[in-house]
Amino acid sequence: MQVTITAVGPDNRGLADPIVHYVTGVGANIHEIQMYDHDSERLFAMFLRLDWPADVEPIPVLRERIMQIGTQKGLTLRVWARDEQNRLPRIAICTTYRSEPAEAVLNAIKEGVIQAQPVVIIGNRDRCQSLAEKHNLDFHNIGDERGNPDNTEMVNLFDSYDVDYVLLARYMRVLPPNICWSFAGGRIINLHHGLLPSFPGFQPYEDAFSHNMLTFGATIHFIIPELDAGNQIIHQNAFAVSPGTPLKEIKRIGETQHEPECLVEGVRRVIDREVELHFHRVVGIETI
Incomplete structure (x- = not known):
């Protein structure tokens, strides 16, 4: 299932590593990754587009784990999958x-x-x-x-x-x-x-x-x-x-x-x- 993860927050060291390590550890295939680090604004942002193995770990569990990382790192994270719910966009x-x-x-x-x-x-x-x-x-x-x-x-x-x-x-x-x-x-x-x-x-x-x-x-x-x-x-x-x-x-x-x-x-x-x-x-x- 295609999933996007976004992260935005104050810039610091080691912000991307726990997110990338977690999703790849579960078996996700990352199709796209972008990161932004604006020194003057002290802003960090990251975007991930990946193929998530929902049969191994459901999207709600992924979201919960990602939010835990966000709390630990001071980031606002969002997990979005259009196919997660059986409803109109x-x-x-x-x-x-x-x-x-x-x-x-x-x-x-x-x-x-x-x-x-x-x-x-x-x-x-x-x-x-x-x-x-x-x-x-x-x-x-x-x-x-x-x-x-x-x-x-x-x-x-x-x-x-x-x-x-x-x-x-x-x-x-x-x-x-x-x-x-x-x-x-x-x-x-x-x-x-x-x-x-x-x-x-x-x-x-x-x-x-x-x-x-x-x-x-x-x-x-x-x-x-x-x-x-x-x-x-x-x-x-x-x-x-x-x-x-x-x-x-x-x-x-x-x-x-x-x-x-x-x-x-x-x-x-x-x-x-x-x-x-x-x-x-x-x-x-x-x-x-």
């Missing part, structure tokens, strides 16, 4: 202002296009609270009066709702590295309202328009701690406009029609396991 949807992408995903779930269970909507603004009420979902605003998020509360909510995947549906804040590491391995999906890598940043419509582009689009990609690493695109699509089309009309098409459609397809690919994230690259399951 649980999704947390994060938003800021625009509700169309999130609502498109919720409608696709109701229609059976996406085989998942939405469990909570989290915003750094109140704008999408009515969307949560419409779909009978809990809503939590983790932002202050300026929209600055409480990232600790965000992580606590992910854990309390037992979330499998985090969906950033036009969530207009950058996640800090510790959250990216905590849910590493393809568990955080982001909608970027522009074509990557050509138009990153917060104003891709305006940037493309200023370059006299006639093609605009959206990109669905996995989030990883290194923002400029690239190669994490799940799905990307574009739409063309006629010369002279005003920027306002371009943004209307993109925000209300194109972005939602693109996000639905990207989420579906992940939920249906057509793609996974291996070594910071998106790979098709049929090629593994």
Whole structure:
């Protein structure tokens, strides 16, 4: 059974050894291991993707032993296996202002296009609270009066709702590295309202328009701690406009029609396991 283990905490010596020795001692086959040591921040982070012998030791036992190591070493550890429980994947949807992408995903779930269970909507603004009420979902605003998020509360909510995947549906804040590491391995999906890598940043419509582009689009990609690493695109699509089309009309098409459609397809690919994230690259399951 494929299992991911993440560890985040204050940097120190000998943090990785007990985790690696334990899982290999039980008979796990490690497919991927990444470690991060940022001297200036005194932060240690580690990600393991492995094939776990669940017939030898059940996942709950693995989790208990890993948590014991975390307590001993002062690390926050998480053990995640999508196949551990016989249920639909649980999704947390994060938003800021625009509700169309999130609502498109919720409608696709109701229609059976996406085989998942939405469990909570989290915003750094109140704008999408009515969307949560419409779909009978809990809503939590983790932002202050300026929209600055409480990232600790965000992580606590992910854990309390037992979330499998985090969906950033036009969530207009950058996640800090510790959250990216905590849910590493393809568990955080982001909608970027522009074509990557050509138009990153917060104003891709305006940037493309200023370059006299006639093609605009959206990109669905996995989030990883290194923002400029690239190669994490799940799905990307574009739409063309006629010369002279005003920027306002371009943004209307993109925000209300194109972005939602693109996000639905990207989420579906992940939920249906057509793609996974291996070594910071998106790979098709049929090629593994």
